[in-house]
Amino acid sequence: MAARSPLAPARFPDLPAVPGVRFATAAAGVRYAGRTDVMLALMEPGTTVAGVFTRSATRSGAVRDCEAKIAADMDGPAAFLVNSGNSNAFTGRAGDASVARICDGVSRATGTPRPRVFTSSTGVIGERLPDDRITAALDALAADLSPGGIDAAARAIMTTDTFPKGAGRTVTIDGRQVNIAGIAKGSGMIAPDMATMLVYIFTDAAIARPLLQPMLAELTDRTFNCITVDGDTSTSDTLLLAATGRSSAVTARGGAFEDALHAVMLDLAHQVVRDGEGATKFVEIRVTGAETDRDARKVAASVANSPLVKTAIAGEDPNWGRVVMAVGKSGARAERDSLAIRFGDIEVARDGWVSPDYTEAAGAAYMKAQELVIGVDLGLGTGAATMWTCDLTHAYIQINADYRS
Numbered sequence: 520m521a522a523r524s525p526l527a528p529a530r531f532p533d534l535p536a537v538p539g540v541r542f543a544t545a546a547a548g549v550r551y552a553g554r555t556d557v558m559l560a561l562m563e564p565g566t567t568v569a570g571v572f573t574r575s576a577t578r579s580g581a582v583r584d585c586e587a588k589i590a591a592d593m594d595g596p597a598a599f600l601v602n603s604g605n606s607n608a609f610t611g612r613a614g615d616a617s618v619a620r621i622c623d624g625v626s627r628a629t630g631t632p633r634p635r636v637f638t639s640s641t642g643v644i645g646e647r648l649p650d651d652r653i654t655a656a657l658d659a660l661a662a663d664l665s666p667g668g669i670d671a672a673a674r675a676i677m678t679t680d681t682f683p684k685g686a687g688r689t690v691t692i693d694g695r696q697v698n699i700a701g702i703a704k705g706s707g708m709i710a711p712d713m714a715t716m717l718v719y720i721f722t723d724a725a726i727a728r729p730l731l732q733p734m735l736a737e738l739t740d741r742t743f744n745c746i747t748v749d750g751d752t753s754t755s756d757t758l759l760l761a762a763t764g765r766s767s768a769v770t771a772r773g774g775a776f777e778d779a780l781h782a783v784m785l786d787l788a789h790q791v792v793r794d795g796e797g798a799t800k801f802v803e804i805r806v807t808g809a810e811t812d813r814d815a816r817k818v819a820a821s822v823a824n825s826p827l828v829k830t831a832i833a834g835e836d837p838n839w840g841r842v843v844m845a846v847g848k849s850g851a852r853a854e855r856d857s858l859a860i861r862f863g864d865i866e867v868a869r870d871g872w873v874s875p876d877y878t879e880a881a882g883a884a885y886m887k888a889q890e891l892v893i894g895v896d897l898g899l900g901t902g903a904a905t906m907w908t909c910d911l912t913h914a915y916i917q918i919n920a921d922y923r924s
Contacts, residue, residue: 526793526801526889526909527682531670534687535698537721539563539763542668544675545656549649550604550642555675557653559660560599560719561629565764568597568637569732571739573756579608580615581638582757584622588634592728597761598631599719600638600653601676603704606755607640607648617650624654628661639717639757641704642678669721673702676717680704680794686786688779695768697724697776701783705791716743716791718758720783723765724776734777735760742784745906747823748795792907797914800832802907803892808859809902814851816904818895821849829911832891837882839867846895857898863891 540562544555562568570589572582600621607614622636640648673683687700701720739758760780770776793801804823809815822828822845831838839860846853856871862885866874885891 523681524794525799528790528793531673531683532685532687534669534685534700535689536666537698537700537763538666538723538765539566540721540761541664541666542672543660543663543665544668544671545660545663547602547652547656549602549652555671556603557656557660558599558601558672558675559625559629559657559664560672560721560761561631561661561664562597562721562761562763563765564596565594566597567594567726567728567731567762567764568635569728569735569760569762570637571736571758575756577609579606579640579755580610580618581607581640582755584618585637585639585757585759588637589732591634593632593634595635596629596631597635597637598625598629599759599761600625600636601717601719602640602642602648602653603676603678604642605640605646605648606642606644608644608755610645610647613647617648620650621653624657628657637759639755641676641717641755669700669702672719673704676702676704678704679796682794684787684790684794686783686790688783690775690779692768692770692775695766697766697768697770697779698722699724699779699783701787703787703791705794716756716758718743718784718787720758720760720780722760722762722780724762724768724770725764725766726762726770726776730770730772731760731762734772734780738777738781738784741781742788745904746788746792747820747906747908748792748798789907792909795909795915797912797917798909799889799912800910801890802832802909803890804906804908805892805894806897806905807894807903808857808896808898808900809904810852810897810900811902812904813902814897815902816906817849817851818846818853818897819904819906821845822893822895823906823908826911829908832886833910833912835883835886837862837867837879837886839882842893842895843868846897851897852899853897854899859896859898861892861894861896862886
């Protein structure tokens with residue numbers, strides 16, 4: 520495994536316990552030796568499940584199976600079964616059969632109805648999944664389920680990640696406590712729509728799916744769909760949210776619960792960027808003054824995904840001309856004489872030319888920071904967007920050149 524990212528948090532956070540959820544992990548040997556690679560989460564009857572998935576045309580059988588089950592909108596207990604090391608993507612009918620066998624096995628081992636078993640796989644694309652290794656571990660997983668195993672679950676779903684990712688919040692609504700805890704994996708093949716991510720969020724909120732599903736989709740657009748590491752969208756992206764209903768607090772759109780859920784999702788999204796393969800810089804791209812929010816997003820994505828911008832950041836080079844280039848190629852309306860660029864609080868360019876107060880020394884000093892903000896104001900309207908990315912280093916090439924070795 521690669522060295523821990525320099526942008527990683529000091530430790531895995533203390534997450535609130537979510538009544539109605541239990542976890543277990545196993546070392547099934549799917550691909551990795553000597554480490555856990557399968558995670559099972561079991562939710563009690565009364566659980567509502569919502570989900571958002573990759574829109575890749577080559578998405579995996581597990582993703583398609585989850586999509587169909589989410590659309591069915593059934594109630595009852597639920598189970599999430601996740602393996603790392605093999606994505607079971609582009610494996611044809613054999614991959615579909617693996618999903619079916621795993622779902623059948625989880626159903627038998629836990630008593631969960633098959634339509635309420637949701638599976639995910641992450642890892643190498645195009646290799647058949649040795650699902651027999653997973654199904655052989657199911658009885659032991661079911662026997663080991665514990666309310667306190669979420670940190671181990673976060674480790675079991677890692678691939679090229681250098682640290683496990685978790686986030687949580689507790690809020691009080693009408694005098695009643697509501698808990699939210701989430702885990703994620705993701706490091707490379709990260710781009711909006713959603714990224715090469717697996718994300719599992721658990722809450723004891725009592726909330727119906729017709730309210731929960733659109734809330735999750737909207738918050739995804741403001742969090743996980745605003746991050747990018749390398750511009751590549753995965754075949755396996757899955758975000759599942761389970762609400763067990765064990766808290767009697769009444770939730771609503773735009774209230775404390777939605778704010779807390781947004782905070783958890785944004786925290787996890789930022790952790791994915793902080794663990795970008797080979798990353799040494801965490802970068803916020805802040806675009807304002809566009810004609811529309813859509814144009815602002817185009818500009819933010821163009822800057823965030825530009826290899827030239829990202830390599831300049833890696834080299835701590837304040838090459839603002841590359842930002843100008845990325846704005847120009849974005850497809851959004853932009854005018855030279857109204858464009859302004861900032862590095863943090865430093866005005867770099869305005870009115871179509873370098874700012875008279877800007878110095879290269881100030882720009883170079885700013886670029887040495889681990890956390891950077893690149894601001895772009897188009898001067899054309901009120902449209903705005905923010906995205907988060909990282910630098911592009913030699914280590915990214917090394918990790919991905921050796922990924923299947």
